[in-house]
Amino acid sequence: MSGGRCIELLEDKLLIRTLRPWSGNVGKRLVKSPKVYIRDSGLTHALLNLTSLDDLLGHPVVGASWEGFVIENLLSCLPIGTTPWFYRTSAGAEIDLVLEQGSTQRYAVEIKRSLAPSLSKGFYMGCEDIGATKRFLVYPGSERYPIANEVTVIPLIDMMKELASRN
Template sequence: MIEQLLTHGRTGSGNGRDPVRLGAFFAAYALNSVRIVNDATLYEAAGLDRRTSRSYTRLLTDLGVIAELPAWSSNRLKRLARGPKRYIADTGLWGAAVGADVELVMSDGDLLGRMIDTFVANQLRAEAVVDPTRPRLHHLRDRDGRHEVDVIADLGARGLIAIEIKADSAPKPADARHLAWLRDELGQQFKAGALLHTGPARYHLSDRIEAIPICSLWS
């Protein structure tokens, strides 16, 4: 896969194939996967200009290698971050790109969290396409970084469902504090909150917020 991407990479200026620069851009993207970073962070890390970076982003998006969750916005909430949350669209590809094998991921909480976030977000993206409600997926983060919700499934006039993803087998109500904050801010527009976790049990956390095993996505 990576070799094919590099072989077919082209610069934004149309000067022909440049697998080295495309590889550098992909590596920068992978290192920032599951993060909210601006375009400049990516193209400067890869040693590219903005035009070439945009060209490579279009290429990798068209190939289904990367994906973005746009920022959610609301007239009821102020000072929200506007940048997209970026993802490598496959956990195996992400692991290979950042050099993270199973042993390393299982020994590093940050890498484990990012891998699980990547896996679940991509699963939700795939299911949203065939869901009859046609939810529009976003992420939410305020500019101060005090509140962040991994995925917002916007159902339009029917409200929204907020989703947090945790590498935890038995999350507690405190782990759902961002969901509770959003519920309290939005009132009835907030239909439900789900804290997706790695454990086996589903249970109630607070009003309209449930802890739900990640494996429930397939049941």
């Protein structure tokens, strides 16, 4: 069985999610390969034999696990007609999740597993490239607050409510 067919089978069984790259006409060299996430972070942790929170926090997978968990939860709240993407250029501009609704709404969502999150220059460049109408940084904290360049730092549950209210 080819690698592509294995990916399709795992997608069909709802074990993984493939996020396609955003490909608007920005005149930049874009990454074209999809990002693949294991949909159940508990399954990831079990496969890695991570049996405690300390095991998880000390493992290199912790950031990717958090990112996949956040993406799964956010996508479960999307309004009808919203398309999820990610954005990355060969020059380093990157956005973890782009949510596009029609041609007028484009959310840029960065995901960080830090209680004191910060954004890279690549996120801001990506926001300009795609014409983001709203910018968010989802983190595991409990406070919502603004930071530079019209970005809102937001807890996961608040971001889910923000998306659900668009239905």
